[in-house]
Amino acid sequence: MTEGNQLSLFQEPKKERKRITFSIDRLYIFSILFILSLVVSFSLGVERGKTIKLKNSVVKKDEKVEIIKKDIEINKSPQLPPKNKSLKIKEVPKEDIKKKEVFYSIQLATYTKKEIAEAEAEKLKRKGLNPLLLKKGKYLILCVGKFRTKEEAKKLVANLKKRYTDCFLRKL
Numbered sequence: 001m002t003e004g005n006q007l008s009l010f011q012e013p014k015k016e017r018k019r020i021t022f023s024i025d026r027l028y029i030f031s032i033l034f035i036l037s038l039v040v041s042f043s044l045g046v047e048r049g050k051t052i053k054l055k056n057s058v059v060k061k062d063e064k065v066e067i068i069k070k071d072i073e074i075n076k077s078p079q080l081p082p083k084n085k086s087l088k089i090k091e092v093p094k095e096d097i098k099k100k101e102v103f104y105s106i107q108l109a110t111y112t113k114k115e116i117a118e119a120e121a122e123k124l125k126r127k128g129l130n131p132l133l134l135k136k137g138k139y140l141i142l143c144v145g146k147f148r149t150k151e152e153a154k155k156l157v158a159n160l161k162k163r164y165t166d167c168f169l170r171k172l
Helices: 003-009 024-071 114-126 150-160
Strands: 089-091 104-111 131-136 139-147 168-171
Touching: 104 114, 104 150, 114 131, 114 139, 139 150, 150 168
Parallel strands: 089 131
Antiparallel strands: 104 139, 104 168, 131 139
């Protein structure tokens, strides 16, 4: 017999496939790690979304402030700000108001962040209005003007309603 014939009598050995085997313990560990990585990535995505929303809301607020310049007619009555006076935050008096003379103001908005409230007050001051920030607990209340009668204040409320739809008169 020739050499080629003899090799044909034997089958070529099959190559064994390498199998990856995991014990049940390792399978549990990998599945737990996979679930933890999904939870962490989801949490990071939620935090990223919150920061993006916060940045967008600040931009939208600035756009609205530009609109107020067009909407509010500057009323040069007693509520003009005194010159060379910086804006100060005043505590809301807790004593009885009936003992003192009553003044009225227009409440525009309430803020939790001091920087945003002061920025809005400065914009109103540049428009010739007399902004007033009152601190009540953890909130800052933005008001405009100091009027002796409701009738004086109602004249300005009509103009401010275009920008601050929920503004209202309040006693100081």
